[in-house]
Amino acid sequence: TNFQHPFAITNKLVQLNGHLCRQLCSQTLGLIAAHxxxxxxxxxxxxxxxxxxxxxxxxxxxxxxxxxxxxxxxxDPFWGFYWPGGQALARHLLDNPGRVRGRxxxxxxxxxxAAGIAALMAGxxxxxxxxxxxxxxxxxxxxxxxxxxxxxxxxxAATGQRVQFVSDDLIGQWxxxxxxxxxxxxxxxxxxxxxEEAAARLADWALKAAAxxxxxxxAAAEVLVGDPVLVATIFAExxxxxxxxxxxxxxxxxxxxGPGTGAVGVYATMPKAADTxxxxxxxxxxx
Amino acid sequence: xxxxxxxxxxxxxxRVIDYAVKVRVKPDRSGVVTEGVKHSMNPFxxxxxxxxxxxxxxxxxxEAVAISVGPPQSQETLRTALAMGIDRAIHVxxxxxxxxxxxxxxVSKLLAKVCESEKPDLVILGKQAIDDDCNQTGQMLAALLDxxxxxxxxxxxxxxxxxxxxxxxxxxxxRLNEPRYATLPNIMKAKKKPLAKMSPDQLGxxxxxxxxxxxxxxxxxxxxxxxxxxVEDLVGKLREKGLVx
Numbered sequence: 015t016n017f018q019h020p021f022a023i024t025n026k027l028v029q030l031n032g033h034l035c036r037q038l039c040s041q042t043l044g045l046i047a048a049h050x051x052x053x054x055x056x057x058x059x060x061x062x063x064x065x066x067x068x069x070x071x072x073x074x075x076x077x078x079x080x081x082x083x084x085x086x087x088x089x090d091p092f093w094g095f096y097w098p099g100g101q102a103l104a105r106h107l108l109d110n111p112g113r114v115r116g117r118x119x120x121x122x123x124x125x126x127x128a129a130g131i132a133a134l135m136a137g138x139x140x141x142x143x144x145x146x147x148x149x150x151x152x153x154x155x156x157x158x159x160x161x162x163x164x165x166x167x168x169x170x171a172a173t174g175q176r177v178q179f180v181s182d183d184l185i186g187q188w189x190x191x192x193x194x195x196x197x198x199x200x201x202x203x204x205x206x207x208x209x210e211e212a213a214a215r216l217a218d219w220a221l222k223a224a225a226x227x228x229x230x231x232x233a234a235a236e237v238l239v240g241d242p243v244l245v246a247t248i249f250a251e252x253x254x255x256x257x258x259x260x261x262x263x264x265x266x267x268x269x270x271x272g273p274g275t276g277a278v279g280v281y282a283t284m285p286k287a288a289d290t291x292x293x294x295x296x297x298x299x300x301x
Numbered sequence: 302x303x304x305x306x307x308x309x310x311x312x313x314x315x316r317v318i319d320y321a322v323k324v325r326v327k328p329d330r331s332g333v334v335t336e337g338v339k340h341s342m343n344p345f346x347x348x349x350x351x352x353x354x355x356x357x358x359x360x361x362x363x364e365a366v367a368i369s370v371g372p373p374q375s376q377e378t379l380r381t382a383l384a385m386g387i388d389r390a391i392h393v394x395x396x397x398x399x400x401x402x403x404x405x406x407x408v409s410k411l412l413a414k415v416c417e418s419e420k421p422d423l424v425i426l427g428k429q430a431i432d433d434d435c436n437q438t439g440q441m442l443a444a445l446l447d448x449x450x451x452x453x454x455x456x457x458x459x460x461x462x463x464x465x466x467x468x469x470x471x472x473x474x475x476r477l478n479e480p481r482y483a484t485l486p487n488i489m490k491a492k493k494k495p496l497a498k499m500s501p502d503q504l505g506x507x508x509x510x511x512x513x514x515x516x517x518x519x520x521x522x523x524x525x526x527x528x529x530x531x532v533e534d535l536v537g538k539l540r541e542k543g544l545v546x
Contacts, residue, residue, distance in 0.1 A: 066485060075485050095486045208493040269486035271358065271386070 042152050045087050050094060050153075052160060056267055057101035060108055060135065062160045063126050064153060066094035093125040093150035098268045099240030100125065100204035102261045102278040104132035106238070111136035113200065113238070120144055120190065120198035122206065127154030129202040129240070134163055140176035142198060144184055151179045185215050188222045188235075197235070204240040207249050217253035224254065224283045236282060242268070243277040255281035307363035308467065310353045311421035312387065313412060314369045315343040316378040317432040330516045332401060342378045345427025347385075349473040351480035352457060353425055354386035361459060362423075364388050368415060370408050372400055376496060383491035384483035390496045391415060393504065402510035407501075409441035414504040416446055421468065428453050428472040439472035446470070 049072045050064040066072050072094070075086055088094075107114055107129070115137035121130030122144050130141040131154075143154045155165075158177070163170050165177050184190040189197040201223055207213045220237040239246065239255055246255065262275045270276065318324060319339040327334055342350075356362035367382035369375040370393040379390035393411050395403055416424065429436035443450035449469045455476040465471075483491070501508055529535045539545045 068484075073485050074482065075488070090489070090492065091485070092489055095489060209495060212493075269484075269490065271481075 046153050056096050058104045063157050093153040097205040098278045100128050102280050103129045103204045103240035106259050106280040107132040107136045114138040117199040119200045121202045125150050127157050129204050142178045144180045146183050148181050185219050201235050201237045207241045213249040220253045220283045239281040243279045246279050254283050258282050308422040310362045310365045311424045312349050312353045312367045313426040314346040314367050314378050314382050315430045316340050316371050316375045317343045326517050326519050332517050343427050343430045347480040348477050349425040349427050350382045350385050351478045370411050380491050383494045384488045392498050399508045405435045405437035407508050409438050410506045412442050413445040424470045426472050428474055439470050443470040
């Protein structure tokens with residue numbers, strides 16, 4: 015297989031858009047591998063993902079004083095879980111590959127990288143994996159590997175699709191740290207609309223992205239948001255979101271106790287110049 | 302946002318020295334050693350939190366809010382409650398200087414003020430805290446609010462005959478339930494749940510102490526007793542001590 019054993023990966027310096035990005039050493043990858051298992055028991059079994067499941071001792075880490083958390087090898091391992099919004103986004107892309115095929119995509123707050131990986135599987139031209147947690151980017155690299163999407167020098171070896179890993183906080187900036195013709199055309203935002211504060215930042219950014227954000231008529235981006243319906247409904251209006259698809263996830267896929275299902279939505283922000291029939295707008299050209 | 306159906310529950314949580322810790326009196330006998338000592342949520346409050354979460358799961362409650370009156374570290378206690386399934390939390394932060402002199406009378410007044418704005422249908426508190434064993438806050442709160450109280454509850458369920466009408470204060474006893482352990486995904490989710498901070502000044506409650514602690518001592522060491530072989534020996538010993546004629 016194409017899977018590279020984590021301990022075989024050495025330190026490399028990778029240049030990305032003028033930013034030096036150092037691939038983390040094998041120790042982090044080893045830790046991730048030690049505390050996760052490869053899992054397909056979620057809404058997108060097409061993807062194998064390294065997750066912290068009930069089979070892992072870390073799943074049962076006790077809450078309490080921070081001193082007991084000092085034994086945890088990671089702070090805030092959000093990447094260790096496949097959150098419902100991300101599952102819905104990935105499902106939607108796998109079922110509707112036309113949304114991203116041949117386009118430049120950014121996965122914001124990528125965590126385990128599932129949404130971006132789904133975009134690659136759906137035929138995206140390029141994916142920027144963005145997460146402020148460097149460990150999440152390492153987990154994403156691992157997940158690319160286990161899905162036969164090994165990459166070198168910023169490209170998937172097997173297909174030539176481009177990949178980048180960015181740990182800056184890009185929320186609020188448009189275009190996000192790219193040269194004009196690298197500007198993302200689709201923004202994937204999974205499970206980030208969790209509070210008033212977070213939603214306000216994201217909503218404003220989404221509106222900026224959807225409008226193009228630059229004076230010289232650069233192309234607007236399509237923003238796709240994945241979040242539980244109850245959460246997203248609060249912020250839908252502010253971010254000019256409309257519901258594209260609604261999925262019913264079993265409660266265990268949503269890390270909820272008790273039986274039942276939860277509704278998770280995929281929403282899109284349409285650019286202002288959008289055709290009201292909901293047809294996909296023409297991609298603009300960039301001067 | 303759509304209003305939740307069902308009762309609104311407010312749950313009190315106190316950060317106390319962990320039940321398993323061997324408590325030591327400070328050398329100056331002004332109190333017990335708390336620096337560097339493991340703390341956790343008062344076990345009776347864990348039971349209260351668990352009950353509120355179960356009521357939510359049974360759809361009896363729509364929203365469960367946790368509140369803690371204490372130092373900055375009380376936020377960790379609240380995050381534990383959030384990880385168990387509470388929706389949001391309120392922290393009434395007490396400055397360190399006033400912390401040692403905080404009494405149930407102050408806590409109940411602070412809670413009463415919060416009840417005025419939050420308007421819960423049910424307040425569930427632990428019956429007592431394992432550090433002071435006061436067993437007063439719930440009762441005082443009910444009196445301040447002029448609400449009915451059901452203390453030492455070992456079961457809470459809706460019934461045809463209304464024994465306690467809401468709004469009410471309930472204090473939880475040991476047999477009420479067995480609290481769940483929060484798993485890591487719930488701990489992670491809890492980090493994103495809202496936690497609001499307030500001060501006693503904002504609530505207009507005066508924290509003037511009503512009591513003064515004179516000294517804190519270890520319980521006296523139990524003296525060894527003496528064993529006797531027979532009833533005659535026993536009577537003899539009792540006579541020796543002048544306890545019987």
